[in-house]
Amino acid sequence: MGGSCARRRPAGPRKVLFPFLLPLFYPALSEPIRYSIPEELAKGSVVGNLAKDLGLSVLDVSARKLRVSAEKLLFSVDPESGELLVKDRIDREQICKERRRCELQLEAVVENPLNIFHIVVVVEDINDHAPQFHKDEINLEISESVSPGMGTILECAKDPDISMNSLSKYQLSPNEYFSLVVKDNPDGGKYPELVLKKTLDRETQSTHHLVLTALDSGEPPRSGTTQIRILVVDANDNPPVFSQDVYRVSLPEDVPPGSSVLKVSATDQDEGFNAEITYSFLGVTDNAQHVFSLDPATGNIITHQPLDFEEVERYTMGVEAKDRGSLSTQCKVIIEVLDGNDNLPEIIITSLSDQILEDSRPGMVVALFKTRDRDSRENGEVTCNLSRDVPFKIHSSSNNYYKLVTDGALDREQTPEYNVTITATDRGKPPLSSSTTITLHVTDVNDNAPVFRQSAYLVHVPENNPPGASIAQVSASDPDLGPNGRVSYSIVASDLEPRALSSYVSVSAQSGVVFAQRAFDHEQLRAFELTLQARDQGSPALSANASLRVLVGDRNDNAPRVLYPALGPDGSALFDTVPRAAQPGYLVTKVVAVDADSGHNAWLSYHVLQASEPGLFSLGLRTGEVRTARALGDRDAARQRLLVAVRDGGQPPLSATATLLLVFADSLQEALPDLGDHPAPSEPQAELQFYLVVALALISVLFLLAVILAIALRLRRSSSPATGGCFGSVLCSKSGPEIPPNYSEGTLPYAYNLCVPGDQTNPEFHFLTSVDHCPATQDILNKDSSSVLLASILTPSIEADKKTFKQIGLQAPLFTNQGMGSCELQSPSLPRLNNTKSEMDTHRSS
8 A cells, every 4th residue: 555655565457346155054154255346336336146145035135134234334235136235435445544455344144043144345446546745845955066876765655545556656857967766665665766867056057846746557547746846055965874774663552642662863974064963754644643753853753642553553654864964864663553452342232132932942042242352362352251140141153253042941920021241351461341231021922821819719698689799709810911911700610500500690701700690598599619710811821710619698587487386277276285183394285486597597496475374384495395384273274375486596586476275174075165265365355255155055955955855766766777976986186287397306296186977078067977987986876866866956056166166266176087987186277297206306406
């Protein structure tokens, strides 16, 4: 390059544009792809078909996002053809400065999968610069005593081009006194020297004007000129002489400004004025003149600005020593700059995939980066490390390129993002390091199923709840994001009938609130179980189940129901007989009641609300058994009435009442007349009692008259065939109402039931019937031949007795024939009591 006046590069044949296609697909990318182009190509010019050289099809160019990266992007890739194009002006002299070989390092990056390829573009020089002198005019003073053949070194021209385009020769305008000689420098450059051909005569011509032309070898050649003005002075026949032709020195780049570099020294054999020497730079670049300064009197060279090895590794400067007689000589000063570890390593991210799926496998490339250290040798050797506790590692690629790959399983729910710090450290002494931090976001995948807060839920719902009320709420969490973490709820199973499930409960798909669709009844449904499912919206969706058990709590919504004593169809009450000789503690009867509720709401207690004779009977608080509290006294009435209340244990309690009619009698015949003597609680009933007594007396008289008439008729017809009925044979049996299946506690109630033969379907007293139906009374009737008359007399008497029973609030007994030869008294409203222990226990528990 023509950057030094003493250097000239040999010219060579002009290189043309050609691609060097080297193997591309080595694992370590050992060899780059090379292209060669001339500088100053127009924008859009084709460098080469990069896609073809990489083995990619045209479709792969856009699909794999082929691109190039560099510190200064001078090239681009055509997305349609895959050709490498010139994007910006390429000036070899500006880019590579004084380097003879100008190479641009590029990286081709492709994705899917991510990879890089190295590209070297060699920029060839063109003849775009003409040689140029530092000064437009050179002033020389030459003594007239100088002998012919004496030479004076001239300032060399500069041409930044290289090879054949660089400076190749000098020409001097024609004259008779001077000629031009081109000499070689020790470092290989050339410089012009003005040689005196003929002795000068100041008196004849005191000044001479010449034109110096510098030419290069380009096609076409380019040139530059400078004016030489020569002033002829008096004789000075000894030029200065330097102690060395070339001065060399090495300086560390961290030397401070103002430091002394070296001192040049020249001597002159002349004396006096002609021996005074001054020093000056000759053919020094502008950059060197700013960095160094030269003391013109002493020849001491000192640094004026800091040195930078990365910009200039060596300075070559010419120093001229000139005496007062304008005789001069020159030397070369070569200053080598030694590299120091003064540059931090650089980390350049060339490609980054900041979104990483959390199910990515280890070894997936997430970033490409390269390191650069402008220092040389060990100062420029860089190693890279990662911050601790990150699931990533670095793989070295080639040419200071690295890959950042995954090195473990990722879990977005634990760590949604990673701040990965990459540290680059060189091998200098002391080492320098730099770091950069990249943020990598972990993208969510549906890898977490919803999780219920509880695996099983238990809720208590009181019965009679309002339909549509919320009875429970389940909640499930899903740590995933977006649809992967959006949970919906549903009922997937139940121990209820599938058709009836929707009429009982429903669940909100969004909130998980369980609603009752109807009012629950503890007596019908005490508990049921649901299986709830939480399902996310991922693909594929994940789900989890939880059980929900609903216990329907009881409320006191059912009053007790009295099973015994029961009322007849016409609303009349039954009666129970008590032997007159019953001792205290005698079991008279039992009040039987049930409650459909459960728990405390079904705990029944029995209380006496009203009694005809307080203290005569006792009532079991929990059993409902009615027992005699003392023996029957002479003043006690034979008829007793108890009003019993049955209460449950609910809050507030519900109750029912039962009326017990108790008659003290040793036989049914004795008890029947007393039934009409029901105590009158008020004056109207007392008056009614009076009429009943009168009616009974009349019935008795009529009965006696009927008996007498029957005897008389029998005596009269003693020879007639006997016809008879069933009368007088009274069978009394202990029976009672049928006990419900759930009755299991206490002693069965007792009742004296009067039974005479008769028609079972007829609710009236029938004393006339066939002898076959009641054989037990056949003998009695056969002995009395006036039975027909007796029947006709007794019939109105029995009718009167039935009316009397109804008036006192009792159900008249039914005298029926069971067809088995025995007769018993039955009540239409009193079912048969099956006295079994299991049924009594069931009733007690309920």
